[in-house]
Amino acid sequence: MNRFRTLYDRLILPHPIIVLSVFGLLLALAAVKFGQFRLDASAESLVLENDRSLEQYRQVNRRFTTSDDFLVVTYSPGCELFSKQGLSRLRSLRDELQGLEAVGSTNSILNVPLLHSPELTLDTVDSEIKTLDGDDVSPETAREALLSNPLYPNLLISEDAGTTAIQVNLPTPDRYFELLRERNTLRDKAEAGNASEAELQQLEAVKASFIRYTETLGEDRDATIRQVRSILDQYRDQAEIHLGGVPMIVADMIRFIENDLSTFGFGVLAFLLLTLAIIFRQWRWVLVPLLCCSFTVWLMVGFLGWAQWPVTVISSNFISLLLIMTLSLTIHLIVRYREFQSDEPEASSRDILLRTVMAMIKPCFYMAITTIVAFGSLTFSGIRPVIDFGWMMTLGLTAAFLITFIIFPALLALLPPPLDKRADSDRVPFTDAFARFTERFGKTVLVGSAVIGVLCAVGVNKLTVENSFIDYFKSSTEIHQGMITIDNRLGGTTPLDVVITDERPPENSATEGDPFASSCDPFVEDCGDAEEYRDTWYTYQKMNRLEKVHRYLDSLPETGKVLSINTTLDILAKVNQGKRLDALELAFVPAAVPDDLKGILLTPYISEEYDQARFSIRILETQPELRRQALLDRIRKHLTTELGYDQDQVLFAGMTVMYNNMLQSLFDSQIKTIGMVFLSIMAMFLLLFRSIKLALIGIAPNLIAAGSVLGLMGWLGIPLDMMTITVAAITVGIAVDDTIHYIHRFKTEFEKDGNYLATMHRCHQSIGQAMFFTSLTIISGFSILVLSNFIPTIYFGLFTGFAMFMALLGALTLLPRLIILIRPFGPGNAL
Structure with missing residues (x-):
């Protein structure tokens, strides 16, 4: 401590202008990269570390020439859709959308093949295809054709x-995938x-190029979505229109x-400052915390820009948390400064400031270290953005501690606050009411804590890790309303692909490629079991098995529209005068389907090159x-046990899989390991307090605080998701702060008279005030977040x-009661 005193005596307190000037240069350096600070909500930001689901998803899209990079515009006109006026207005909207530069193409009832004509057969399908755009088709005929086609209902048109x-x-653009492949190969x-050294340098260059290109692509896509919305607004007077889709x-x-980072970030800060002004009623006690909080956020934003470290949905609240932690540190310093100032009103402001820093640097350092341990647990999650969030908070807490103990004293050295006469009064602080309650109802505190603990345990067991995207948005938002419309009328929202891989024939098959070299005649019988026919999907047996898969997937209550090669066969059966294709006709399906229809009817569902069949599910x-993991397990079990596919023949891909993998990992990495987090904090307490009794006492309110939040979520049926999972670590961090400050102060005060009860009252009147002010300020500030449109916020x-x-309740009741009961500082004087 003598070294710290020397540092403050010789450098910081005598030369505050120099300290602030040097720090100002650091802030200016950080500001250079403010423009590089970015948000990332891409698929890569929602996957597990080393999870192959994203690459499998991209691979499936490449093999089956599909993509989820499209917007869905739902259009419910006020007039009859299938009328000249209704179709004309729809065509006008479609043409405006298609005219946008970034739009590659559009699909609608106007340009899809109707496949409805009296002369339409398998032989004439190429010449008899009609569309509303290219042919004179009456609205009623088009309506009948679209609704009777297995492909379009609940996809492009509702059943009514x-x-x-x-x-x-x-x-x-292809450039994106080129950079992606190059980056992944080098990585x-x-x-x-x-x-090699050259390849490592090339990797850094490619990563930077990929980030820049992704940012440009994101900005262009955002601009396109704004243009789309602007066009849709022109048509809303005559139709109910919603916008959906993954982008x-x-x-x-x-x-x-x-919006939350800007609007609510400033709103939270304004609420915090208003509360500080009401509590302390001195402009210095508003300005100094404001500057410390702002500087911490400023440095971290600049650092993230320099490091090109994106903020994701999960880590987006790190700014709010840094405000909490920095404000907590400054409030404790303010309260302690005012105590010393009240005790010795004649002392110089520099002496009071030095005494304050020396008294608080140790407990605040302990607080920062243990909070870092709590947030450090996030780095073991296996989810890239959660890991990043843990590291961001670790660095942010370090910055908050250093700024508080360097900038706070430097600012007060320049702006010494006058004595607040309210702090000099003999009035007992209201926080002493907690001490009186604890003294009088000690057993009630213990029993009540035990009951809360049991309720917490029951609530935690009720926790689930499922959530729907629709639950992230208020019902008043367009995205929520659009999801409901798409789910109820157009076949579902989130994509899931089920891919079946065929068993390849032996490579040395002598009859490979020669159907006439077999004892089986494919023109009169099913040759699906014959080895030489195992390299094609278009056999009676294989299509029959795929049809069973399709029917099963379509029967599930969680699935909407299901598309597969069986959808195509249903269409061809309709063309074939309602008769199912026989074994011979199946063999010639690839040749019978016109080239311009293969991209709609064949290639999205069958990849003969890779021997795979795809089922597209919404x-x-x-x-x-909806329980994603249970759904995937149920599908896999049915395909492998009931339909006879091997485990390695069944592959799940798509956003549903990636999101589910992340959700399931949350439970494994956080809930199951929360015991390890508390063991780590216990170890920190042992190092800090060097007492097993104090470590056990200190962990109790932390368990109650963390358990209360998780238990409440369980009782209310609020599932853990990519944001609420971090509440556990946040709660532990907050509870640890109060615990450390209270125990450290109790130990200091106990040395005066060795009386546990008297010490408790003094602590409640001093550090208890700081804890209460911190809690009140933060609760008030964060209440503004309920106005957000984003439910996780x-x-x-x-x-x-x-x-x-x-955390406050536990630190002011349970913690002192346990200290009095166990007496970790010795027997003390008579109670």
Whole structure:
């Protein structure tokens, strides 16, 4: 401590202008990269570390020439859709959308093949295809053709023909995939230790190029979505219109988060400062915390820009948390300064400031270290953005501690605050009421804590890790309304692909490619079992098995529209005068389908090059009983046990899989390991207090606080998701702060008279005030988050406030009661 005293005596307190000037240069350096600070809600930001699901998803899209890079415009006109006026207005909207530069193409009821003509047969399908755009087809005929086609209902048109959809395709440029492949190739070599120095340098250059290109692509896509919305606004007077699709969900999530970071970030800060002004009533005690909090956030934003470290949906609240932690540190310093000032009103401001820093640097350092341990648990999650969030908070807490103990004293050295006469009064602080309650109802405190603990345990067991994207947005938002419309009328929202891989024939098959060299005659019988026919999907037996898969998937309550090669065969059966294709006709399906229809009817569902068949499924996000993991397990079990496919023949891909993998990892990495987090904090307490009794006492309110938040979520049926999971670590961090400050102060005060009860009252009147002011300020500030349109942000504000309340309650009741009961500082004097 003598070294710290010397540092403050000789450098910081005598030369505050120099200290602030040097720090100003650091802030200016950080500001240079403010423009590089960015948000990322891409698929890569929602996957597990080393999870192959993203690459499998991209691989499936390449093999089956499909993509989820499209917007869905739902259109429910006020007039009859299938009328000249209705179709004309739909065509006008479609043409405006298709005219946008970034739009590659559009699909709608206007340009898809109707496959409806009296002369239409398998032989004439190429010449008899009609569309509303290219042919003189009456609206009624078109309506009948679309509704009777197995492909379009609940996809492009609702079953009542009252709602239709325009698919607006936003193709991703080839340059993106070129940079992606180059980056991944070099990164794999680097991770394997096989990269040369030149390749490592090339990797850094490619990573930077990929980030820049991704940012440009994101900005262009956001601009396109704004243009689309602007066009849609012109048509809303005569139709109910909603916008959906994966790109729109990503864009809106980023927009909501950006809005929360700016609007609510400043709103939270304003609430915090208003509360400080009401509590302390001196402008210095508002300005100094404001500057310390702002500087901490400023440095971290600049650092993230320099490091090109994106903020994701999960880590987007790190700014709010840094405000909490920095404000907590400054309030403790303010309260202690005012205590010393009240005790010795004649002392110089410099002496009081030095005494304050020396008295608080140790408990605040302990607090910062243990909070870092709590947030450090996030680095073991296996989810890239959660790991990043843990590291961001670790660095942010370090910055908050250093700024508080360097900038706070430097500012007060320049702006010494006058004595607040209210702090000099003999009035007993209201926080002493907690001490009186604890003294009088000690057993009630213990029993009540035990009851809360039991309720917490029951609530934690009720926790689930499922959530729907629709639950992230208020019902008043367009994205929520659009999801409901798409789910209820157009077949579902979230994509899921089920891919079946065929068993390849032996490579040395002598009859490979020669159907006439077999004893089986494919023209009169099913040759699906014959070895030489195992390299084609178009056999009676294989299609029969795929049909069983299709029917099963379509029967599930969680699935909406299901598309596969069986959808195509149903269409061809309709063309074939209602008769199912026989074995011979199946063999000639690839030749019978016109080239311009293969991209619609064949290649999205069959990849003969890779011997795979794909089932495209849309999951109903509005299903209240949606459980993704249970659904995937149920599908896999049915395919492998009931339908006879091997485990390695079944592959799941798509956003549903990646999101589910992340959700399931949350439970494994956080809930199951929370015991290890508390063991780590216990170890920190042992190092700090050097007492097993104090370590056990200190961990109790932390367990109650963390358990209360998680238990409340379980009782209320609020599932853990990519944001609410961090509440556990946040709660532990907050509760640890109060615990450390109280125990450290109790130890200091106990040395005066050795009386546990008297010490408790003094602590409640001193450090208890600081804890109460911190909690009140933060709860007030974070209450503004309930106004957000992003539900996870609302939960974050509510549960952070509740965590602060439970942490305060535990530190002012349970913690002192346990200290009095166990007497970790010795027998003491008579109670």
